[in-house]
Amino acid sequence: MTTNESIGDKFISHRMLSSFDINDELLQKLNTKGFTLKSEIQAVSDDTLRLMCNLSDEQLNTINELIRKSHKTIINHLTVSHIRKLSGNRIHTSLPSLDIALGGGLEVSKVTQICGEGGVGKTQICMQLCITVQIPEQFGGLSSHALYIDTENNLRPERLQSMAAFCLESYPELKQRYCAESMVSNVHLFSCNTNSRDLFELIMSRIEHFLDHHQEVRLVIIDSIANLFRYDYKGNEFQREYEISQMGHKIKSIAHRKRVAFLISNQVTYIPVEGKDTPALGKLWQTYCSTSFLIKRYGEYRKTYTLKSVNIETDRHFFFQITKNGIKEVLPDEVVDAIINNNKL
Known part of the structure; x- marks a missing residue:
């Protein structure tokens, strides 16, 4: 992993979920239970997330897929200077x-x-x-x-x-x-x-x-x-x-x-x-x-x-x-x- 990827991984883990392409219904379910950042979703298991937010298997898979897709796209374009500007x-x-x-x-x-x-x-x-x-x-x-x-x-x-x-x-x-x-x-x-x-x-x-x-x-x-x-x-x-x-x-x-x-x-x-x-x-x-x-x-x-x-x-x-x-x-x-x-x- 390159330096930019390492820094990017850490930075993106603190992204607001609202910045991902998640539909309003799913976002509302997550926010209602206190999940606003990617790192907060990563801290719990899929089963815990499904239970807390009353998600179907399809909804859970949709959330995981959208986050992975957005993560890969941003990592490809993220630089240290971009991160500093976003601070x-x-x-x-x-x-x-x-x-x-x-x-x-x-x-x-x-x-x-x-x-x-x-x-x-x-x-x-x-x-x-x-x-x-x-x-x-x-x-x-x-x-x-x-x-x-x-x-x-x-x-x-x-x-x-x-x-x-x-x-x-x-x-x-x-x-x-x-x-x-x-x-x-x-x-x-x-x-x-x-x-x-x-x-x-x-x-x-x-x-x-x-x-x-x-x-x-x-x-x-x-x-x-x-x-x-x-x-x-x-x-x-x-x-x-x-x-x-x-x-x-x-x-x-x-x-x-x-x-x-x-x-x-x-x-x-x-x-x-x-x-x-x-x-x-x-x-x-x-x-x-x-x-x-x-x-x-x-x-x-x-x-x-x-x-x-x-x-x-x-x-x-x-x-x-x-x-x-x-x-x-x-x-x-x-x-x-x-x-x-x-x-x-």
Whole structure:
């Protein structure tokens, strides 16, 4: 497979089903059950798709044939430059290596996941993006607001304000338009720390309604997605998987239809057989995330691994540090010098 084909495969997997030549009746059946992207169909078996959408064998074969035909046609004409032109607006993260892994920053219409153990810095990245999304495009933002869904009482207004103040010091020309207090007020908060049912209802019913009435919001953060779902469904894994699947479908659908970027923090689960941490909530949940990163702690530094990205190979890593002003990338040499002989790298 050539490089263009490899990139094209990944890109087309995130195509909206409405862009394929599927008739309205079939498309309505798929959309009603939350299937809006090709990758979402690929994540389930034919039998599951038939059962969920009440499809006949003929309808199922028609869908598969149309997708394969369109896939082959587009691959023959797709180039890297075309893919870049089709990318939406992006939000810079303040970490250049992370921006590169994201193809230029956090992308509108996509779902990005950052995962790691508690206290590793996920919330710091989330809060940093709440500030940078507000600045003009020429400085790496979208001149927009953020919606923050907090399930762990992690959001700290005073921390947001210190990040905003440093941002304004870094770009003095912005002071005519912004102040730190106004930037904090542009972060809309939904607190949901009670149970998984409340979070499920929030995602399925309230987010889209809120965005309809607040079109200035272009970034939605869920911090974190796993906290409530890891403990509320003991003994009922089928119901848990079903609701996680429904949430994933809904989040991706909202991201594409409303042209907002989703940034979701997730916890990790240790897999003894593999000897490593993996994102919580299982493999099905991971299919709803376009890009995923794993953060690990090394003393005062954080090492971020790329788990899933269409822009760079997986397992690429970089370092950052949490400072009083926000998050800051550091060079590997700085980290090695600081913790030499510690055998942590």
